[in-house]
Amino acid sequence: MIRVSFFGIVREIVGEKETQVEAEDSVADLLEALSGRYGIGFGEKVLKTQERDLDLILILNGRHIEHIGGLSAPLKEGDHLAVFPLVGGG
Amino acid sequence: MEALRLLRVDLSAGTVKQEPLNPDWVRQFIGGRGYGTKLLYEELKPGTDPLSEGNKLIFANGPLTGSNVPTGGRYMVVTKSPLTGFIASSNSGGYWGAELARTGYMALVVEGKSKKPVYLWIKDDKAELRDASSLWGKDTHATTDAVLKEVGDPKARVACIGPAGEKLSRIACIINDKHRAAGRSGVGAVMGSKNLKAIAVKGSGTFKAANPEGLKETLRVGMQKIKENGVTGEGLPTYGTAVLVNILNQLGSYPYKNFQESQHEGAEKHSGEKLAETFLTGRTNCFACPIGCGRETALEDKKGEGPEYETLWALGSNCGVDDLEPIIRANYICNELGLDTISAGGTISAAMELYEKGFIPKEDLGVGPELKFGSADALVYWTEKMGKVEGLGEKMAQGSYRLGELYGHPEFSITVKKQELPAYDPRGIQGIGLTYAVSNRGACHVRGYLISPEVLGIPEKLDPWVTEGKAQWGKIFHDLTAAIDSSGMCLFTSFALGAGDYADMLKHGAGMDLDADSLLEAGDRIWTLERLFNLREGLDPARDDTLPVRLLEEPIPKGPAEGKKSRIDVMIPEYYKLRGWDEKGVPKPSKLAELGIK
Numbered sequence: 001m002i003r004v005s006f007f008g009i010v011r012e013i014v015g016e017k018e019t020q021v022e023a024e025d026s027v028a029d030l031l032e033a034l035s036g037r038y039g040i041g042f043g044e045k046v047l048k049t050q051e052r053d054l055d056l057i058l059i060l061n062g063r064h065i066e067h068i069g070g071l072s073a074p075l076k077e078g079d080h081l082a083v084f085p086l087v088g089g090g
Numbered sequence: 091m092e093a094l095r096l097l098r099v100d101l102s103a104g105t106v107k108q109e110p111l112n113p114d115w116v117r118q119f120i121g122g123r124g125y126g127t128k129l130l131y132e133e134l135k136p137g138t139d140p141l142s143e144g145n146k147l148i149f150a151n152g153p154l155t156g157s158n159v160p161t162g163g164r165y166m167v168v169t170k171s172p173l174t175g176f177i178a179s180s181n182s183g184g185y186w187g188a189e190l191a192r193t194g195y196m197a198l199v200v201e202g203k204s205k206k207p208v209y210l211w212i213k214d215d216k217a218e219l220r221d222a223s224s225l226w227g228k229d230t231h232a233t234t235d236a237v238l239k240e241v242g243d244p245k246a247r248v249a250c251i252g253p254a255g256e257k258l259s260r261i262a263c264i265i266n267d268k269h270r271a272a273g274r275s276g277v278g279a280v281m282g283s284k285n286l287k288a289i290a291v292k293g294s295g296t297f298k299a300a301n302p303e304g305l306k307e308t309l310r311v312g313m314q315k316i317k318e319n320g321v322t323g324e325g326l327p328t329y330g331t332a333v334l335v336n337i338l339n340q341l342g343s344y345p346y347k348n349f350q351e352s353q354h355e356g357a358e359k360h361s362g363e364k365l366a367e368t369f370l371t372g373r374t375n376c377f378a379c380p381i382g383c384g385r386e387t388a389l390e391d392k393k394g395e396g397p398e399y400e401t402l403w404a405l406g407s408n409c410g411v412d413d414l415e416p417i418i419r420a421n422y423i424c425n426e427l428g429l430d431t432i433s434a435g436g437t438i439s440a441a442m443e444l445y446e447k448g449f450i451p452k453e454d455l456g457v458g459p460e461l462k463f464g465s466a467d468a469l470v471y472w473t474e475k476m477g478k479v480e481g482l483g484e485k486m487a488q489g490s491y492r493l494g495e496l497y498g499h500p501e502f503s504i505t506v507k508k509q510e511l512p513a514y515d516p517r518g519i520q521g522i523g524l525t526y527a528v529s530n531r532g533a534c535h536v537r538g539y540l541i542s543p544e545v546l547g548i549p550e551k552l553d554p555w556v557t558e559g560k561a562q563w564g565k566i567f568h569d570l571t572a573a574i575d576s577s578g579m580c581l582f583t584s585f586a587l588g589a590g591d592y593a594d595m596l597k598h599g600a601g602m603d604l605d606a607d608s609l610l611e612a613g614d615r616i617w618t619l620e621r622l623f624n625l626r627e628g629l630d631p632a633r634d635d636t637l638p639v640r641l642l643e644e645p646i647p648k649g650p651a652e653g654k655k656s657r658i659d660v661m662i663p664e665y666y667k668l669r670g671w672d673e674k675g676v677p678k679p680s681k682l683a684e685l686g687i688k
């Protein structure tokens with residue numbers, strides 16, 4: 001299983017803090033599966049992320065996915081994906 | 091409004107005097123941070139004791155402060171810092187700066203020392219010093235209320251110090267509009283050393299754009315970018331800065347217990363998400379700000395603003411504290427007593443490590459709770475003692491470096507140039523470490539917020555673990571930030587806007603002849619002049635452009651960034667070179683000629 005945690009506005013959109021998902025091949029596949037589960041609000045965020053590489057900050061086991069293969073980063077049993085909206089601060 | 095002027099206040103003589111601004115300095119240094127730096131550089135006698143009457147305290151707006159450009163309400167406080175001994179330049183928002191602009195003054199230069207406590211009351215072009223004996227000892231909220239009552243204008247705006255500034259705490263800030271702080275480097279102590287309790291301002295002027303039509307179009311474009319940008323259009327308005335807690339913690343670059351570790355299991359308990367579920371009561375914004383990142387909060391017995399991300403970390407994880415309630419309470423205390431929250435948290439965390447390792451003896455605590463990591467009681471109690479400069483709090487109020495030195499272990503002070511580090515571990519995020527090390531005002535994240543590319547991916551995602559390219563990114567960010575800080579706008583707009591946008595606003599708003607390149611060049615000039623100021627005040631780059639030994643030698647012990655250490659040693663030589671400085675970190679004559687600095 002893959003543990004997925006949600007933060008910020010994404011947590012509000014999906015309505016939960018955390019979930020467990022059957023292992024998928026890649027982050028992209030996992031997001032597809034989650035879009036199916038959480039519907040349009042989450043799906044839109046995912047779509048925008050695919051298009052612009054923005055909108056979601058995706059951290060897999062403590063690494064931003066950009067540095068481990070992007071959306072095609074492979075997944076394995078026991079991984080943890082943290083899903084954040086694009087935010088900023090100082 | 092007529093041409094902007096400067097007000098010189100001589101507290102020793104008790105006089106005020108109007109002066110014109112120097113147009114060459116405006117052209118070269120813009121205003122705000124840049125103009126203030128130039129003024130200090132030209133006027134301050136080298137080697138002046140920061141807390142002596144010889145020091146000068148400068149409040150400087152940018153040319154766009156008080157205008158309708160987005161976030162055009164910022165001012166800077168520039169002086170010689172009693173914390174670092176180098177340049178202090180602290181930025182603040184709220185409404186005070188914009189009100190000062192309406193009086194027709196762009197800058198105030200406060201010199202000398204008053205014999206008794208006074209406050210300054212500026213109403214349009216008239217200014218007078220008034221007795222503040224009855225205000226001395228009051229906190230910033232009570233002071234603000236009392237001054238507003240006395241000047242008889244509830245719409246006036248007040249910047250003031252609390253007891254921490256009066257008692258010369260080297261980590262004291264200046265608070266305006268009750269909740270906004272010119273926070274860092276001990277600027278509040280300089281104000282206190284001059285016996286100046288507050289500055290109240292009220293003006294009736296209005297901003298006149300140099301080219302109203304041009305500005306209108308520039309604003310349309312700028313506002314659209316701010317609205318459409320994920321950070322400025324959604325992230326900051328919805329969650330403020332606090333949402334960063336979980337991100338940095340997930341990355342394992344969220345310093346815990348005075349940087350002994352870099353991930354905190356209890357962080358979720360004081361995250362932005364938790365704050366939104368619990369103590370959050372509303373949103374606030376500064377003057378002319380379409381972003382509105384400010385948070386209103388309330389405890390059972392008190393309400394206020396914040397805490398921001400930096401404060402949540404400094405008073406939370408850095409002290410090992412999980413829960414929001416004591417963090418919010420300590421944040422309120424800092425604002426009321428006038429302490430910089432980052433340095434306050436960094437000093438308590440250092441005191442906790444000193445105590446736990448046996449270097450602060452128990453008897454020095456008096457009746458206070460033990461300085462143990464994770465103790466909410468200790469956090470609240472010692473924040474108050476520090477703000478009131480009492481007991482051990484008196485020693486802590488001098489900042490962690492002096493505290494550590496006093497107890498024989500300055501290595502537990504996590505500081506650069508004696509100023510406490512912000513909330514990003516430079517071992518796990520290499521570029522921000524470069525910013526900390528070379529920042530002219532000591533450790534600081536907002537001199538060049540490399541977190542934007544290294545963590546958030548704006549404008550593009552850089553790997554936080556690598557050093558390659560960070561010197562180039564650092565230089566651009568440092569220069570751009572220096573220019574933004576001089577314009578009167580908020581740095582947070584830079585998630586959405588670029589150098590060209592700021593240049594256009596200054597061009598159409600203030601009639602300045604700037605484009606993206608010359609704006610960055612002005613930033614380079616400002617940064618370089620700050621450097622010259624520091625060198626004149628005794629900066630030794632080999633000793634001072636560095637990070638605490640812990641971050642260079644002790645790897646992050648666990649978590650995703652396990653094993654990482656800061657590699658500023660590779661970035662700094664490259665950075666000096668890009669700046670046109672020699673290998674020792676001194677600007678070369680050719681660079682000064684290029685920038686037109688004599």
Ligand code: SF4
Binds near residue numbers: 183383
């Ligand atoms: S973005 Fe936040 S800090 Fe900046 S001006 Fe707006 S409310 Fe103030």
